[in-house]
Amino acid sequence: MDSALVVGGTRFIGRHLVSELLDHDYDVTIFNRGNHDDPFADDDRVDRHEGDRTNDSALEAAAEAVDPDAVFDCVAYYPKDVRAATEIFADCEAYVYVSSGDAYGREEIPKREGETPLRPCSTEQATDDSGATYGNRKAEGDRAVFAAADRGVNAMAVRPCIVYGPYDYTERLDFWIDRVRNYDRVIVPGDGTNVWHRAYVADVASALRVVAERGDPGEAYNVGDRRLVTLDEMVELIADALDRVTPRATENESGERSEPGATDVEVVHAGPRELGAGALSPDDYVLYRDYPHVLSTAKLAALGWESTPLDEAMEATVEEHVESDRDGSEHDPGREAEERVLGILDTV
Template sequence: MDTALVIGGTRFIGRHAVKELLDHDYEVTTFNRGTHANPFADVEGVDRVEGDRTDETALEAAAVSVDPDLVIDCVAYHPEEVRTATELFADSRYVYVSSGSSYGAEHVPKREDGTPLEPCSPEQASDDSAETYGARKAEGDRAVFEAAERGVEAMALRPCIVYGPHDYTERLDYWIDRVLNHDRVVVPGDGQHLWHRAYVGDVASALRIIGEKGTAGEAYNVGDRRLLTIRETLETIADAAGTEVEVVAAGERELAAGGLSPTGFPLYRDYPHVLSTAKLADLGWESTGVKEAMVRTVEEHRESDRDGAEHDPGRDAEKRVLGVLDTL
């Protein structure tokens, strides 16, 4: 039986990665601080090592005690963490969870071998702000490439926006909550903007497949094979929930009547963000159908207490926008 170490493994992508590995007969160990509930505490075949991934001594101890065939690194947010991990796990196959945000040009679609990455200054590399996230992930990719040149079997996976059960970011939960609780839902712009998304189960399977079949020094995009506009997303949510929704598109002028702007809504992006997934598909990876993925997502949302409230621009403000639109 192959062994795998998941750095992280309790919340979202890591949680699904552990399940994916178990389903494919891996013996799995998670490495994390234990600050979140462990969903695998009583699951046979899953062990846990407690430690902070920024503590090199603790990470080295995990490397020695587990001696994994495969390492999936879900929580490397600074390039130095990737460099350390690729040194400590030089005898394992290592997959770094990067991001579609690492791309530094607005190509449509963004391709692993053609679209340039974000530059990253030393100051950005050690920063913790959202503004430097893409730059830090890109530098982590470069750390993977450098490790491969040293002979390490290191690879990177670049997901776009990830959604699905147990999504603690609650970005899609906001829209699910709107569809479940309101007949009319305001979307910014014309409702046709595209921000590529990836179902979390597909991200988990991609991590395993890359770990098994990927080429050292390569990066792979992952995202739904069918892209949905925000309007289509809400309609798909409604279909999955067995309800109906009227999607009401509002331009900047109409939104301003409610004191709103397009960027105040989750999952809004003015310019299309689309990733090519052909390279990953060549390894045998397949995408879950968006309707099936949304059914699973809505079902788990209903069982959770997440409502995306932190992303809420305000229903009263939306009502004012709807009032303006109804007079046109």
């Protein structure tokens, strides 16, 4: 395969995918509405085709103009859009749909492709735009891929778990980086052993390319870090990365700033009762999940895919965070509330 059409391509997963494809000598065209800044605006290796992917006529025009070997669908949020795309790009060498680990409908460890059931999707859920039906819609998109493969289309799905890395506009990990960077005591809900599988964004990009090149039509492939870490270990990875990227200047409970790098971060565990002192709960903390969410990545690894070592992935993530203006504040449970919790814990 020589040419690729990336539906999306300028924000997070799509942005890293375009870079991955360029690194592997693909001719790349981005198809989107042009509503976001284009990081490849000055890169003459990337062509652009503007349009709304929910408009079938616009997608057909892109297919005719670009005639790509491979199509990567990064922004298909409704089953009807996947069904349309698999029809429009039926003659391509590969159509790869970005699904989600949230498509799984049963809690088990680990979740495996072809074994763990997918979520159901009702007619109402298929057109709903709330976060509550995201997993249902992604699961139905997977089923559209399977149906297309049954018709002879080289369609495949990739299911990432929680994705992190540079340019993450969700700011989920930015909250934790900001906490570690600015405070010498960081509250971690529970006992710190919580596990929510995460996937480094560059690894998601490489998984998409590998699946397009080597995957089997009608198959889905999980993608996530090959080595999982607990919430405690994630905080430690962040602290170590910050030490390599930039010295930390932390603030104690009295509001006093320490000298950069002078204070190690102390992880403070707080259960539901302790967090209640600040009117908080464990679910107020982004990337906390009561039941472990783990995806098997053996099927993807069998294609020759490899993941980035965690320290390298976190260092790149932290370095870009420091240069950005993101702080994850939309996920902040409130430092004042946390101070009340810390005060209670200090008296125990």
